[in-house]
Amino acid sequence: MTELFDCADADQRATGIASAVSAVKGGRLVVMPTDTVYGIGADAFDPEAVAALLSAKGRGRDMPVGVLVGSWHTIEGLVYSVPHTARELIRAFWPGALSLVVQQAPSLQWDLGDANGSVMLRMPLHPVAIELLREVGPMAVSSANVSGRPAAGTAAEAREQLGDLVEVYLDGGPAQRQAASTIVDLTGAQPRILRTGPISAEDIARVLDVDVSALAATNTE
Numbered sequence: 001m002t003e004l005f006d007c008a009d010a011d012q013r014a015t016g017i018a019s020a021v022s023a024v025k026g027g028r029l030v031v032m033p034t035d036t037v038y039g040i041g042a043d044a045f046d047p048e049a050v051a052a053l054l055s056a057k058g059r060g061r062d063m064p065v066g067v068l069v070g071s072w073h074t075i076e077g078l079v080y081s082v083p084h085t086a087r088e089l090i091r092a093f094w095p096g097a098l099s100l101v102v103q104q105a106p107s108l109q110w111d112l113g114d115a116n117g118s119v120m121l122r123m124p125l126h127p128v129a130i131e132l133l134r135e136v137g138p139m140a141v142s143s144a145n146v147s148g149r150p151a152a153g154t155a156a157e158a159r160e161q162l163g164d165l166v167e168v169y170l171d172g173g174p175a176q177r178q179a180a181s182t183i184v185d186l187t188g189a190q191p192r193i194l195r196t197g198p199i200s201a202e203d204i205a206r207v208l209d210v211d212v213s214a215l216a217a218t219n220t221e
Contacts, residue, residue, distance in 0.1 A: 004155060004169040007033070007128050016170050017131055023167040024136045029053055031144045031158045032132055033172030035125040036097050036181050036198065037151040038144040038158045039068065040166060043136065047111040050140045054113065056165040059147040064113030065140040066099055066120035070133030075121055078138065080105050083186050085208055092207045095125040097177055097198035101185040112140055118187050128172045143180060153178045184215075191215060 005016025020030045024042065027049040031040050040056060042049035044067050053065060069075060072090060075082060080103040089098060104119040112119065124130065133139060143151040144158035144166075152158035155171035182197035184204060191208060193201055193215045205212040 002159070002164050002167060002169065004159065004171055007170055007172045013128070013170075016168065017128070017135065020132050020168045020170055021135045024049075024132075024139065027052075028167040029056060029162075029165060030132075030168040030170065031152075031155060031162065031166050032129050032141075032170045033126050033155070033175060034068070034129050034141075035095070035175070036177045036179060037153055037175050038155060039124075039129075039141040040144040040158070040162060041068070041132075041139040041141040044112065044138045044140040045110050050110070050112055052165075053140060053142065056162055057142060057145070057147045059142070061113040063147075064115040064120075065142050066122060067112070067138050068129065068133055068141045069121060069123050069138050070130050072123065074138060075102075078105055078108065078119060078121065079103065085186050085191050088207055089184065089204065090123075093199055093203075095123040095130070097125070097179075097181040098122065098204075099181045099183045101183065101187055101194065103187055110140075120183065122181055126172060126176075128170055132170070151180060 005012045007013040023030050027046050042053045099120050099122040101120045145151050146161045153175045155169045177198050182199040183195040185192050185194050201212050
């Protein structure tokens with residue numbers, strides 16, 4: 001049975017977080033607020049739950065799911081080697097609307113889709129999301145919408161699209177950014193922007209001390 005919790009109410013927030021923790025640990029799906037758009041999430045280390053997430057969105061394995069973390073330190077166990085560029089960008093923009101694509105640790109037992117040994121990581125700037133992530137650990141999270149439809153900026157919009165496929169909806173009010181995160185790929189010889197978003201190319205270039213043209217996206221889909 002699907003439940004929605006108003007996280008503006010302290011009691012509902014506490015009950016909602018507890019319900020979401022139980023759902024995630026039980027291999028089920030939850031919707032949570034983030035600082036960009038609402039996300040649909042599952043235990044990153046539960047392949048069946050991640051497959052259910054992709055199915056709920058109507059999305060194939062060719063578009064692997066990113067991972068949200070609740071602290072800077074979490075990534076140390078997820079990444080083969082944290083590049084200097086990643087550390088600089090994390091210091092400047094996390095928690096916030098910047099996703100980083102890096103080489104994952106080879107030992108990780110997860111299946112996020114056809115990611116070819118990479119993983120997209122982000123630490124969201126939202127207290128409800130952070131509280132949940134710190135309870136359950138890294139979560140596979142994608143925008144809370146059916147593929148091809150607009151990303152949900154509210155819990156109601158997410159519920160209208162995903163309905164009973166999600167067990168728990170955490171309502172944190174309208175998403176602040178109402179836009180998906182900027183994505184920077186750090187797996188190659190040079191950083192490159194895969195998707196533009198709230199963090200500008202100019203801001204990224206300034207932190208990395210490179211010319212903004214060097215970050216030109218080769219794929220903004």
